[in-house]
Amino acid sequence: MFHPFHDLIAESYSVLDARLHLRHVRDLLRSLDPADAYNGVNCSSLSYLTFYTQGDKGDVPSLPVDFKPPEYILPGCKDRPLTPLQPFRDNKKPLQCLRVLTMSSWNPPPGNRKMHGDLMYLNVLTMEDKELNITSSTRGFYFSQSTAFNFNPKPAVPKVLCHSLVELVSQVSPAFKKGFSALQKKRKGDMVRKWGYSVRFGATSHSYPYQTRHNEIPSRDWNEELQGCRELSRKSLQERLHRESIMFKTNSDFVEAATRGAVAVIDGNVMPLNPGEAPHMQMFIWNNLFFSLGFDISEHYHPIGGNTAAHAAALRDLRGAQAYANVDVEGLHTLGTAVVDYRGIRVIAQTIVPGILEKHQEQSVVYGSNDYGKTVFTHPRFLELLDKTSKPLRIQHHQVLDHNNSKVELCSGIETKGIVGNDSRPYILDLLRTSPPDLNFQFSATEESGEVPEVCTSLGFPRRHHHSLASLRPELTEAFVQHGLYVKMVTQGFNCLEEKGKSTDLQSEEAAAAAADLGE
Template identity: 70%
Template sequence: MQSLDPTDAYNGLNGSSLSYFNFFTQGDKGNGRASERGCTDCSPPEYVLPGCKDRPLTPLQPIRDDWKPLQCLRVLTMSSWNPPPGNRKMHGDLMYLNVLTMEDKELNITSSTRGFYINQSTAFNFNPKPAVPRSLCHSLVELLSQVSPAFRKNYSMLQKKRVQQHPYERIATSFQLFTWTAPQGDHILDGVRAEETHTSRMGQDEHTAGQSRDWNEELQGSRELPKDSLQERLHRDRSIFKTNSDFACAATRGAVAVVDGNVVPLNPGEAPHLQMFIWNNIFFSLGFDVSEHYSPLGGNAAAHSAAICDLRGVQAYASVDIKGLHTLGTAVIDYRGIRVIAQTIVPGLLEKNQEQSVVYGSNDYGETVYTHPRFLELLNKTCQPLKIQRHQVLDHNNSPVDLCSGIETKGILGNDGRPYILDLLRTTPPDLNMQISVTKEVEEEVPKVCQQFGYPRRSGHRLASLRPELIDAFIQHRYELYVSMVSKGLRELERCPDGQQMAADSAEKSEDENTGLREKKSVIMEACKAVGSVTDSCFDIRFNPDVCSPGISCSHTNTQSQ
């Protein structure tokens, strides 16, 4: 009855999201009426622009006239006489409904195998006999239209408005959107909403009824689809998008159930913030420092931030899309002040200890470091697009170990034969501005204008990392400097008389040609050194994600990726 009401969109329910299609097109759906009315003014209102002093208490979203509530019934709920007794089931009774019409008329309706009819029951007296006059209808809408003129009028208007909506406004969104700018509205009595809230749907999956989905196999299978032709790439992208959308929705439902206490934990004897859960083939953990792993980095504050860093790392490696390298399906949900991390399950990981499963990286923050040729080969392909420097770290025996990622990145071989990488929070280099402690000398270096606004501010953790956009902008800037220096150096060689003489006599003296080639190489080497390239023959900037990490020692003889 409230399909045109934006309440569900504001509350983030049933896949509904706010849409302004009709607002900006003024109802025009491509029939040429927009040209008759003129162009639509899409400029923002003045009160949201900078410099406005008088800001009215109005919602930031556009207000549409068709969002006015159009109510057909006051109450429609399940009757307290449900379920039908055995003798009434033999007569075909399926369920009983309570209805309060807009005319304040209470109705008790029987739903049977023959249709819908009004019975003679009251709140405290059960009488299944049909009311007088008798009226048996094949649909509930037909019965309500006969007994309530307001329902008949408003329901027809509701259907008309719903048909006029654009399909984009009626299709549920794949990723649910939540808005924090929802205006204050009237809380209308709705028995259906109350029943749906208290109805348990745990263990149910709308997409595959009767069984749980293997999310990991679906995600990895979608990524392994062929992508040689355009049609294959389109099919692969659709499959990945659909599976990720379903996983995000299932992870959201599971996270809400975990926080509400509707899922039994795997370790019920632990403290609530240390518990872990499995629901619908999804592993759930909370954003707390479980085993004091993040104590050198800030404790719970670092663990809370590590979830988002890990999610960004998964997105980065998924965008590189290296064949044969697999990441876990990951979702981060914040609900009721608790951060929940949802991940797919690596096949066979729960059957053995994780410390025994790690064949690459470190599980104890540098005490024991492993490397594996298969992971080195795959991760080495990601170093160039992700700008990661291949490097060596020292383990507890001071033995150098080759890594092509951050030391926190773990490599696990699943029972399905696939190599998985997880804990990708060190994908981008750390922000060194957040690694130092605020001392008196540091405060004196900050301008007084910044000190008035509370700077320098102390960071709650040491996991702050540089954004990928900043890295791309920095590399682009250094590349422009590199090109400028090389061009300037080559022009100076051409203007040099000795260089002209060598060019003229190059056909006769091969040693002069070699000399000119060495000078050009020298120009390139100087430019590479000036911009910080990891090689001296071409422009190539990489970053070590383990730099300035506490407790980690990097070897001075780094293996550079060519």
């Protein structure tokens, strides 16, 4: 939010800012176009919601009770139509505001025009079939005197300079102005923010760089936002609903920022922290997020699969963080984590523990091991918090031996680390060993073969796998525990019935003896 006494001033465009602004305008113009939904672009997909609601736009209670899918999409349907199996769209044709919006063939700007501030050139064909040549400069957008056969990027007469491309085209194309306004109303205010801050003017939504006159707008502290959401009160139902809604919104923003950061990292738009290292060993910080790549940079995973194991470890760690977050123990914190696969490379984005960059991690770990089991630490605060997760996650207290054969008590995997940040919050990280390992699939076919029963070896287990991080799914662990509890309850029930039967037989014998005494 901006301070009420601060004035918004237009910030100069860079090449990146201009491209992002152009991309945002294109996204707005195509937001109601079903082409992305048909092609599955940007997480878009088709929906059968209108079939269920029968076009009803009222409240949920007016919806039909029977939520069965259309018959023609079910397997085995004989009267399937010849049309594609796609949902019916009641909106016949998407709103079209422009015929063409594309980069000009005069790009890139020559050196002398770059000195004048030219960034790129655009071609626009309006719905009135009017061709527009637009120059994007550091100050904004304006119409130029260029044509398809003559390059003249100087401003047209009269000169019109706008900081928004939408505002510029609206001044010369009434059809665009009317269509864009109708499109925004139809989208019901669902603005698509691609960069910076989205500012609403009337019925339009623009996204372009702004700054305050006195203070720069700081980037978001993702760790503080996520941890602050988890610390909200949860006593009443209303407080829990409010907490869940805020957590959902913050997590969605975090995932969006992590995705954009991962794309920027792989595209080479972020300076690495260690530029002297090999590309697969580099680490990055962008928008208060820490980025690393899914490679075995320290050869820690070499015995269990190398880079393949490191690639799988990122997802195992994410699932471990999700498991602890679902338990939701008050006072125990996990890092915000996102795993992004882009251009064949796995990128891990994590929030930054306050103070972790000011000292070595070896000095910060107070629980678990930071050297692969040689030195193991325990901490009463972490033991108390992890004890509350013991029953839901099916992890028991246990003791391990360090390199000095000293017993250390833990309530998690040995690779799980506990760190107390500068904000006094206890954080746990490296949670890839949260689920039990699946010994049926190992990196080496002979690994731990001596512990495998003969009935398993006769069936070909353990089978050779790409890595040794295969783990049992939580559903299997829970089913195994529930089966054990069920067997125990059944056994106790049979014992009670047996004892009750013996008691009944004894009472019958006593009654018969008493009747015999009375007969005498």
